[in-house]
Amino acid sequence: MSAYGALTAAGYRAQVRDAATLFFTFAFPLVFLVVFGLIFSGQEVEETGRPYISYIAPGVMSWGVGNAAVFGIAFTLMQWRRDDLLRLIRMTPTSLPTVLASRYVLALAVGVVQAVVFIAVALLPLFGLELDSRWPLALPVLLLGITAFLSIGVIIGSYADTPEAVAAIANFLMVPMAFLSGSFLPLDMMPSWLQTVSRVLPLRYFNDAVSASLTGSGSLGDIAVGCGALIGFTVVFAAIGLKTFRWSNRT
Amino acid sequence: MTETETVPADPGNRAADAAIHVEEVSKRYGTRQALDGVSLQVGRGEFFGLLGPNGAGKTTLVEIMEGLRQTDSGTVSVLGTAPWPRNVALLPRLGVQTQSSAFFVRQKAHEHLATVAALYGADRGAVDRTLQTVALVDQRDTRVENLSGGQRQRLAIASALVHEPELIFLDEPTAALDPQARRDLWDVLHGLKEAGRTIVYTTHHLDEAEALCDRVAILVEGRIAALDSPRGLVGAAGAATSLLLPPERMTVAEAEAIPGVDRAVLRGGSLVLETQVSGKVLSALDALGGLDGVQTRTATLEDVYLRLTSDAGHRTTQNTENTENQA
Numbered sequence: 001m002s003a004y005g006a007l008t009a010a011g012y013r014a015q016v017r018d019a020a021t022l023f024f025t026f027a028f029p030l031v032f033l034v035v036f037g038l039i040f041s042g043q044e045v046e047e048t049g050r051p052y053i054s055y056i057a058p059g060v061m062s063w064g065v066g067n068a069a070v071f072g073i074a075f076t077l078m079q080w081r082r083d084d085l086l087r088l089i090r091m092t093p094t095s096l097p098t099v100l101a102s103r104y105v106l107a108l109a110v111g112v113v114q115a116v117v118f119i120a121v122a123l124l125p126l127f128g129l130e131l132d133s134r135w136p137l138a139l140p141v142l143l144l145g146i147t148a149f150l151s152i153g154v155i156i157g158s159y160a161d162t163p164e165a166v167a168a169i170a171n172f173l174m175v176p177m178a179f180l181s182g183s184f185l186p187l188d189m190m191p192s193w194l195q196t197v198s199r200v201l202p203l204r205y206f207n208d209a210v211s212a213s214l215t216g217s218g219s220l221g222d223i224a225v226g227c228g229a230l231i232g233f234t235v236v237f238a239a240i241g242l243k244t245f246r247w248s249n250r251t
Numbered sequence: 252m253t254e255t256e257t258v259p260a261d262p263g264n265r266a267a268d269a270a271i272h273v274e275e276v277s278k279r280y281g282t283r284q285a286l287d288g289v290s291l292q293v294g295r296g297e298f299f300g301l302l303g304p305n306g307a308g309k310t311t312l313v314e315i316m317e318g319l320r321q322t323d324s325g326t327v328s329v330l331g332t333a334p335w336p337r338n339v340a341l342l343p344r345l346g347v348q349t350q351s352s353a354f355f356v357r358q359k360a361h362e363h364l365a366t367v368a369a370l371y372g373a374d375r376g377a378v379d380r381t382l383q384t385v386a387l388v389d390q391r392d393t394r395v396e397n398l399s400g401g402q403r404q405r406l407a408i409a410s411a412l413v414h415e416p417e418l419i420f421l422d423e424p425t426a427a428l429d430p431q432a433r434r435d436l437w438d439v440l441h442g443l444k445e446a447g448r449t450i451v452y453t454t455h456h457l458d459e460a461e462a463l464c465d466r467v468a469i470l471v472e473g474r475i476a477a478l479d480s481p482r483g484l485v486g487a488a489g490a491a492t493s494l495l496l497p498p499e500r501m502t503v504a505e506a507e508a509i510p511g512v513d514r515a516v517l518r519g520g521s522l523v524l525e526t527q528v529s530g531k532v533l534s535a536l537d538a539l540g541g542l543d544g545v546q547t548r549t550a551t552l553e554d555v556y557l558r559l560t561s562d563a564g565h566r567t568t569q570n571t572e573n574t575e576n577q578a
Binding site: 001002003005006007009010013014017018079083084085087088089090091092093094095247248 | 317319339340342343345349352356357358363365366367368369370371372375410
């Protein structure tokens, strides 16, 4: 078996054998959907007249997917370094891109399954999400979003040496970003300066592009802009990630 | 013809033929000098022991040889090439015993080893062969988290062997093993040596170093304090043989008066006579009242080791004493 195949298989087995983590990875965004869905059930956003669910479902989904990508790779890298597993890999001829590629394909799989489960629940009459005809465009958006957030996770996982640090740093970034990017509250309800500020956040573009493809809230151009921005963020974060990457805590 | 005959005699070429060639290597961490001008060679097929107290620089030296660390100065050549920076062509020829924590999580023993084998590009059959070698066949389907300490250690050793490397680094491989497992591992190591592998072995067990290693280097405060075969070290150290007598046999002063006795002390309930000429002293004791209750203890590698390592620790004190004696 190739090094890539073996690492991916080992990662897959580790994932499915940890039932609790797997369950909560998928349940976590759903909790937010249920909470916000019930609070704002049947309501529309005053500024636009669109139903609240059409904001919240894509927003919570992209946040949940991004969150899982960040936490997944960050915990893995921190743990592998702490347990000297990265040192083991460092002593084999396997390249770092091969290692990251195996984690990447696992993150993509987790994210896509998360999205499918999430949308299936949001489509229930209780929540009442209606999909636009161009919903398949959400798939490439999803892949680009996971890639961008994975590269953020690489930076956090390379920097943090303990699980506590991973959780603290990742939450510090992801929770405020969720609010500022309109994942939990429609951006249309926020002051215009805040909407401008949110343009520096990757989650803003991820939300907009997912929203535009799933609910038709924007133009095809919005999806293209979102995808372009996510690629740009990926390039920047991946470059920083590869720079901060450490094989061992001791060097 | 003449040329080929002279080649082995040329020290320069012998160096190129060595499995490891370390020359004048120094490494400093902040203000601490971890290695200070270390030079050594490990021959191909040699079983080389690296001994020394904690903090002597063993780990740093091994990590430099493995290519995990860069030297500040000096040169290192491993199997004829430089290990630093990360040398992908060299890595499959090296086997490194991993930490007993370095396992892929939630994998069975054979799954972990198969993953490591794949990282090295080794064939699949290697996994079961290696599990056999380290006697983990029965734990094949046990999750790594559920292995005992000794089993984890053997799986970590298996990670170093699975791709059949030429040069193997083992770090305290018997630390968590029970006496039987320890002897079993010795057999494995003898087998590796017979198969022509080169082994660099870090240990605190001096009996083990004496039994297994062709040569040992004793590292003290970042320098090589001694480097020879265990036998050569014990011999060259001129370490005294100790004769243990029941203390009521004679006084310390009487014992020191016996020709050939270098020193006599009361230790551990015995009168201990240290001598370089045990035969002569034994016959003198025989004449002085028989050899009943007299025990002979010859020097071991441990004595040499303890003398070298405690010398370093008490160097300052001893210097003062010498000055006083001279005055």
